[in-house]
Amino acid sequence: MGGVVKVYGLAASPFVATVLVCLEEAGAAYELVPVDMAAREHRTPHHIARNPFGKIPVLEDGELTLFESRAISRYVLRKYKNGATTDLLREGNLEESAMVDVWLEAEAHHYEPAISNIVQQCVILPMIGGTRNQHIVDENVEKLREVLRVYEARLGEHGYLAGEFISLADLAHFGFMHLLMPTEYATLMEECANVKAWWEELAARPAARKVAELMDTGFGAV
Numbered sequence: 001m002g003g004v005v006k007v008y009g010l011a012a013s014p015f016v017a018t019v020l021v022c023l024e025e026a027g028a029a030y031e032l033v034p035v036d037m038a039a040r041e042h043r044t045p046h047h048i049a050r051n052p053f054g055k056i057p058v059l060e061d062g063e064l065t066l067f068e069s070r071a072i073s074r075y076v077l078r079k080y081k082n083g084a085t086t087d088l089l090r091e092g093n094l095e096e097s098a099m100v101d102v103w104l105e106a107e108a109h110h111y112e113p114a115i116s117n118i119v120q121q122c123v124i125l126p127m128i129g130g131t132r133n134q135h136i137v138d139e140n141v142e143k144l145r146e147v148l149r150v151y152e153a154r155l156g157e158h159g160y161l162a163g164e165f166i167s168l169a170d171l172a173h174f175g176f177m178h179l180l181m182p183t184e185y186a187t188l189m190e191e192c193a194n195v196k197a198w199w200e201e202l203a204a205r206p207a208a209r210k211v212a213e214l215m216d217t218g219f220g221a222v
Contacts, residue, residue: 004029005076008047009056010037011214014119014175015069016057020214021171022073024207025088026080032214038128070104073168088168096163103161103169110150114143115176122183141185148192155194170198174208178215 007023007030009016016032023030035041035056042054050058051067059066059075066072077088090096117140121132154161162169177199180186189196202208 003062004031006031006033006060008033008035008050008058008060010034011211011217012179013056014116014179015055017175017178017211017215018069018172019057019059019072019076020211021174021207022076022088022168023080024210025085025171025205026076027083028076028080070108070172073172077168086166088166088171090162090165090167096165099162100167100169103167104172106147106150106161107169107172110147111144111173112176114140114147115180118144118183118185119176119179122185123179137185141188144185145188145191148188148195151198152192152194155198160198166202170202171208173199174202174211175215178203178208178212 005023005028007016007019009019009032011017011020011032020030020032035047037056041047042051042056047058048054050060050065053067055067057067057069057072059072061075061079066075074089078091081087081089090100117136121134121137124130125132151161158164160166160170181189189199203212
C-alpha cells in the first residue's frame with residue numbers, strides 16, 4: 001500500500017485530531033475528506049459501509065479500511081515509523097511498549113469518559129444550539145480532577161506518561177485537551193503543575209500545532 005491515505009471526518013473532532021497528529025508526527029501524506037455531520041452523512045449507507053457504527057474517523061489506505069481512532073493511530077505509527085522522528089509505540093522494547101499500552105488504556109477508560117462529557121456540554125452543544133447540563137459538567141469535572149491527580153503523580157516521577165519518552169499514550173490526549181483549554185475548566189491544569197508542563201510541551205510540538213490550526217478553522221457539528 002502506498003500513496004496518500006484518506007481520513008474521513010472533521011479535524012475538530014478530537015478523535016480525528018488524534019489520527020491527524022499521528023500522521024503529522026510520522027510525516028505521512030494524507031487527505032482529510034470532510035463528513036457532513038450536520039446533514040447526518042455519517043449515517044448514510046456509503047459511510048456505514050466504511051464504519052458500521054457510523055462514527056468518525058475512518059481511514060482508507062488502498063483496499064484497507066479502518067475505524068476506531070486508537071487502532072488507526074497504531075496502524076499509522078507502525079506503517080510510517082521510518083518517517084517519524086521518534087518511536088511513538090516503542091515496539092522495539094517489550095517493557096516500554098507495555099507501558100505505552102497501559103497509559104493508552106488509562107486514557108481510554110479514565111480520561112476520555114470524563115473530559116468528553118465536559119467538552120460535549122461546554123463546547124459542542126453550544127455550537128449546535130444546545131444548552132449545557134451543568135450537573136453533568138460538575139460530575140465529570142470531579143472525575144477529570146481525580147484522573148489529573150493520578151497523572152500529576154505519574155508525571156512527577158517520569159517525563160511522560162509511559163516513561164522517559166514521548167509516545168502515543170501522550171499524543172492520544174491532545175484532541176480533547178485542546179478543546180477543553182478555552183473553557184473555564186482549563187483551570188484544572190493550574191492545580192497540577194506537572195500536568196500543565198506536560199500539556200504545554202505536547203501542545204508545542206509541530207504536529208500538534210498544525211492539527212490545532214485545522215481544528216480551529218471550523219467545527220461543523222461533531
